[in-house]
Every structure is written in structure tokens, then in C-alpha cells.
Amino acid sequence: MELNQIKAVVTGGVSGLGLAVARYLVANGAKVALLDVNDEKGAAAVAELGDAARYFRTDVTSEADVTANLKAAQAGLGGLNAAISCAGILGAGRVLGKEGPMALDTFSRTVMVNLVGSFNVAKSAADLMQHNAPGEDGERGVIVNTASIAAFEGQVGQAAYSASKGGVVAMTLPMAREFARIGVRVMTVAPGVFHTPMVDGMPENVYQSLCAQVPYPSRLGKPEEFAATVGFILQNRYLNGETIRVDGAVRLQPR
DSSP states (O other): OOGGGOEEEEETTTSHHHHHHHHHHHHTTOEEEEEESOHHHHHHHHHHHGGGEEEEEOOTTOHHHHHHHHHHHHHHHTOOOEEEEOOOOOOOOOSEETTEEOOHHHHHHHHIIIIIHHHHHHHHHHHHHTTSOOOGGGOOEEEEEEOOGGGTSOOTTOHHHHHHHHHHHHHHHHHHHHHGGGTEEEEEEEEOSBOOGGGTTSOHHHHHHHHHTSSSSOSOBOHHHHHHHHHHHHHOTTOOSOEEEESTTOOOOOO
16 A cells, blocks of 8 residues: 555554654655544644644543544545554553552553553454455555564563553454455554653663663664554555564563
């Protein structure tokens, strides 16, 4: 699928990796709908991206929200053939912390946003995409989810986050196999440590320590590199049912 033919929803689309994806797509002629919960940043993102972008306040854990807003996005964009899920939370904390066991709500909320939210968007998007006219190879759409290298090498304090991202990885292949009959591909990107707003306030020594852990190039990933990976997936029809690590060959240590 050519990027200038893309009409995509991007969750978590008003900041970080999601906004980078939106910028990349719009710069290449696509139209995007940004799904997020920050109205102020949503307005700023649409002002930056122009007529090719729309914003819909959306809680990805709400089935009603996602169903209604994907339909609204489809109508506003004149179609829907790509869904990129970047919405997520860290959910950091030890299972047995200094103040006692982790509250079950912390674990549940992390899984709800990162895993259930991704599933919620994927199933609603596929439901709409199955009615698209088939393109080359019978393709009707593409779903790209965001996991993390923590899905494979979770650190101490990442039990909830790793579980949620591991679930995203695990559902990639079965969903791709199921959606093969409707011509919808499913892929996942597992980024390493990327430079997003979450690291802006980090002490310099901590930041440099993180960079030094990455074999090559020894720096944090750039959001534009994540976005370019998504763009590659959208264009290459033979990519399906797999998770791509984008991490500079880093492997997370226990701590």
C-alpha cells in the first residue's frame, strides 16, 4: 500500500511515538485521525499537521468510544485502511514493593490500556476494513501494534508492563492468521529505549548511562526511526504476523 493512499487512525497520536507516526504519514501524503485523551495536545497536533489530520478524544479501553470514533474517523478521512496503536502507560512498580504488594488495580490498569486497548482498536478496525475494496494481493488494511523489548527481557519493576506488552506480541500471529481471510495484515513493533517526552526530565548521568547500554548506535532511539519502521510495514505486503525489534541490539539487564 502506498503511503499517499493511507487513511489511518493512530492511538496515542498527539505525543511521543504516535505523533511521530502521524507526522511521517502526513508528510508522505496520508490522512490521519489522532485518538488520544489530551484535548490540548490534540488541538496542537491538528494545528501542526493541517487538513490531513483530525482529533478524536478516545479512551482505548472503552469499547463504545473506540467503535464510535473509528467510524467517525472513517467518515472524516473518507476511508480507513490502517490502524496504528501507540497508546500506552508504563505501569512501573515492584510486585512486592516497600509498601507491600502491588495493588491489583495497577496491574489491571496497565494490561487494560496496553493490551486490551490494542485489541479493542484492532478488532474494531478490522471490522471496518473487511468491507474495503481489495487492492493488490487482496489487501484491505493493515494493523500495527506497539509492544516493547520489555516483552522479552522485562526488568525488575516491569512485571505489569512486560505482561501487557508480551500479550501484544502473543496476539500478533493468531490475529494475522485469522484476518488473512479478509486481507488485513497484523504486525507489531517492539521499540527499545526511545527519546520521548518521558526522558526529557531525566538526570544527565542517567540519560548517558542508558545510551551506553545500547551496543550500536549508542544512543536512544529517535521517534522518527520508529515512524519509518511503521511506514515500511505499511508499504511491504509480505510483512505479516511478526514482531520487529527496533532497539540498537540492546538487551535489557535485570535492573
